[in-house]
Amino acid sequence: MRPPAIAGFIGNAALRRDKIGESPCQVHSFKRGKELFYLKASPAVYAPTTYSVQREAAILGWLAGRLNVPEVVLTASSDTHEYMITRAVPGVPLSARVEAGQPVIELFLEALRQVQSVSAAGCPFDAGAHFRLRELDYLLDKGLIDEEYDLTPWPGLATPQDLVARLHATIPQEDLVFAHGDLGDSNVFVDQHDQLHFIDFGRGGLADRWMDIAFAHRNLREDVSEQAAAQLLPGLGLPDAPSKREFFEQLDELF
Template sequence: MLRWLAGRLSVPEVVATAETDHGAFMITRALPGDPLFTRIDAGKPVEGLFLEALRLVQAVPVAECPFDAGVFPRLTELDYLLAQGLAAEDIDLSPWPGLTGPEDLRAHLHATRPAEDSGEDPVFSHGDLGDSNILIDSRETLHFIDLGRGGRADRWLDIAFLCRNLREEVSAEAEQAFLRQLGRPDAPDRRRFFEQLDELF
């Protein structure tokens, strides 16, 4: 993923990789800057920086992207993780009172999966876009880390993560301000789906 993104997005440069009987390893060069949560901790506004991060990520051309991060592969991965007892255990279903546990959530996700033929072309998705994985340097340039779940996906996946980040770490007002500046009608059902899907990963 990082090698494919080189020249398309500011991500860490891969220096070396290796694989042994004990695991796989990767060394990358460090990126400049601090995580965006340092701005939040300092009480500085970040909605504009979140919008710029989203713009940069979704500007990556996906026509030749070899990575599929769409709904179907994510649900297939979730089915496997639950079957193997590898899904997240510390889940919080309190935002969705009607759901009672991991299996109930999985069934709900399969039943409510967004139609992938809705007419909106997929975009490149970071897969875990938030204040820990966006760095900002002294020139206000943004850089990105932790792209293991990146690839072609619904544009609302990254939007959902950024909205949740703003709502939980800044305020509901900041989330709404971000949504108003997107330049497109909101899709709350899609945002909710992707938040629920992430709960088990």
């Protein structure tokens, strides 16, 4: 049963399940009058992890005024779940432009620029490699890893335990910036004025700058083309770091 404050805000509105994404969190949209809202709930077992919606709500609160992010309307907890209600951001996900065959490389570059331009000074959220590996150890111990993992791109890795051992052995020296943590075309929205808005910040915090780049590069490689992914890299103004890109792709595989 949802906490009274959450239930009271939703009232008699019809909840519509959002099936995009692979998170264990449940997301529903609903309307109050003409306004669109989202209800996100994470099971209590995920409270110590980046799936926690209480963690995400805190990050969104910190980001208010720093990036275009959803407004947190309400948070609450029960014995079984954490809950958050947010106001919808304007626009359509960048994935709509990908599906329409429209150019998106400059938008990905702009998304990276905006996120990484958030000052890391005073950021209270750790999303670095050591933190994420402790989280992965917790998920493995609890039997909560994503069971649809695919280790075939990386020779010599046969089991999740192999992957975790590889990750612990290859932690890169980190160049910490503020990171989104899951920067993909379903989490970046573009409004009618081509302004960007960002959602899904559970994994946000201080992390190596190549984490978000790795996800953007993979997104382009898998959903557009190898050529598009290659075109992203020169626009970064940085030497490529393929070993870091591989590390963060591997880190993401069990989530």
